[in-house]
Amino acid sequence: MTPPAPRAAYIHVPFCHRRCGYCNFTVLAGHDERIDDYLRALEIELRGLGTPRPVDTLFIGGGTPTRLPLPHWARLLDLVARWFPLRPGGEWTVEGNPEDVSFERVSVAVERGVTRWSLGVQSFLPWKRGFLEREHTGETIDRAIESCRQSGAQVAVDLIFALPDETASDWHSDLDQLLARPVQHVSTYSLTLEKGTAFWSRWYKGLLQPLEEDRQAELYLATRRRLRAAGFQHYEISNFALPGCRCRHNETYWLCGQYDAAGPGAARFVGGVREVNHRSTTTWMRRLFAGDSPVAERETIGAELAARERLIFGLRRLEGIDVREFEEATGFRLDALAGPAIDEFLAAGFLEQSGTTLRLSEPGILVSDTLWPALLG
Numbered sequence: 191m192t193p194p195a196p197r198a199a200y201i202h203v204p205f206c207h208r209r210c211g212y213c214n215f216t217v218l219a220g221h222d223e224r225i226d227d228y229l230r231a232l233e234i235e236l237r238g239l240g241t242p243r244p245v246d247t248l249f250i251g252g253g254t255p256t257r258l259p260l261p262h263w264a265r266l267l268d269l270v271a272r273w274f275p276l277r278p279g280g281e282w283t284v285e286g287n288p289e290d291v292s293f294e295r296v297s298v299a300v301e302r303g304v305t306r307w308s309l310g311v312q313s314f315l316p317w318k319r320g321f322l323e324r325e326h327t328g329e330t331i332d333r334a335i336e337s338c339r340q341s342g343a344q345v346a347v348d349l350i351f352a353l354p355d356e357t358a359s360d361w362h363s364d365l366d367q368l369l370a371r372p373v374q375h376v377s378t379y380s381l382t383l384e385k386g387t388a389f390w391s392r393w394y395k396g397l398l399q400p401l402e403e404d405r406q407a408e409l410y411l412a413t414r415r416r417l418r419a420a421g422f423q424h425y426e427i428s429n430f431a432l433p434g435c436r437c438r439h440n441e442t443y444w445l446c447g448q449y450d451a452a453g454p455g456a457a458r459f460v461g462g463v464r465e466v467n468h469r470s471t472t473t474w475m476r477r478l479f480a481g482d483s484p485v486a487e488r489e490t491i492g493a494e495l496a497a498r499e500r501l502i503f504g505l506r507r508l509e510g511i512d513v514r515e516f517e518e519a520t521g522f523r524l525d526a527l528a529g530p531a532i533d534e535f536l537a538a539g540f541l542e543q544s545g546t547t548l549r550l551s552e553p554g555i556l557v558s559d560t561l562w563p564a565l566l567g
C-alpha cells in the first residue's frame with residue numbers, strides 16, 4: 191500500500207556570507223556566484239517529485255536563505271510554491287538573518303504565501319554578536335522585526351546563551367530586550383562547541399572555556415521562568431511560543447510525522463525511510479546536473495527504532511506522551527520497550543507521571559540529553 195504523501199516539506203539554502211565560528215550546518219560560505227546553479231539544481235530535484243505535493247507546512251532554512259538577491263529570492267519562493275503548494279491555513283516559515291530582512295524582501299515573501307519569519311537574532315547585545323561573529327546590528331534587528339510585523343507575518347527569534355563569561359545580567363538584558371518586541375516565538379540554545387568548527391579548535395587549544403554547567407542551568411531556568419511569566423508556553427526543550435504560535439513544521443518532526451525535503455544536506459522521512467541528501471553543495475549539484483540521485487544516505491526505520499524515536503521526541507515536548515496513545519500508535523508496550531530506564535528516571539525525579547501522561551520534570555529537562563541514550567536501547 192502506498193503511504194500517504196507527507197504534509198510537510200523543508201528546503202535547504204546553503205549560502206552564507208562567511209562561516210560563523212560555532213556553525214557546523216551545511217553551508218556554502220562566500221560563494222554567491224553559485225546561486226544560479228543552486229536554483230537550477232533545486233528545480234531539477236523538485237521536478238523529480240513528478241507532480242506538485244500540497245503541504246500544510248513549509249520551511250525554508252539554511253544557511254541563510256535571505257542571502258539570495260531579490261530576483262533570486264522571488265524565483266526560489268515561486269519554485270517552492272509550485273512544487274509544494276501550501277494548503278489553506280498552512281504555515282510557511284522562512285529563516286533570515288536580520289541584516290537581509292528588508293521590508294521589500296518580506297513583502298515579496300508574504301505576497302507568495304509566507305506566514306512566518308524565523309530571525310537569527312542570536313543576541314541583542316553587541317559584545318555577544320561580536321563574539322558569535324554575527325554581522326547584524328541592533329538597528330537591523332529592529333528593522334527586520336518591524337518589517338515582518340507590518341506585513342502581518344509572525345516573528346520567531348533565535349537566541350544563544352551561555353557564552354564564555356556571560357553573566358546572568360547579560361542574559362536578563364537579552365530577555366528584557368526580547369520581551370520589549372512584538373515576537374511570538376522564541377528558540378533559545380546554549381552555545382555548543384561542535385567538532386570541526388573554529389570554536390571547537392579554540393577550545394581544543396585551551397583558548398576558549400565554555401560556561402560552567404551550573405551557570406548554564408541557571409540561565410536556562412531564568413529563561414523558562416521569565417518567558418512563561420510573559421505568557422509564552424514552554425512547549426519543547428528549546429522552544430517557547432505564545433498561545434497558537436507554535437512552529438507547526440517542527441512539531442511534525444517531534445511527533446515523528448512524515449516530511450519531504452530538497453536541497454544540499456536536507457533530510458526527508460517518507461514511508462518509514464529516512465534519506466539525507468549529499469551535504470556538499472557541489473556534490474549535490476553535480477549529481478543533479480548529471481541526472482543522478484542527490485541522496486547520500488538511506489535508512490529504513492524499523493518498528494522498534496520508530497517507537498523509541500517517538501518516545502524521545504515525544505518527551506522533548508514538555509506536554510510529554512500519553513502512554514495509551516503511544517502504545518496504540520507504535521504497537522509496543524512502553525514497559526517492554528524501556529521499562530527499567532523509565533522506572534529509574536521516575537525514581538530519580540527526572541520523569542513524572544500523572545494518569546496516562548509521562549513527561550519530563552524540571553530537573554529532568556536540565557539533564558535530558560543524558561537520558562536519551564538509555565531510551566534508545
Ligand code: SF4
Pocket residue numbers: 205206207208209210213214215217252253254287310
Ligand atoms: S549565518 Fe547561520 S548558517 Fe550561516 S554560518 Fe553563521 S550560523 Fe551558520
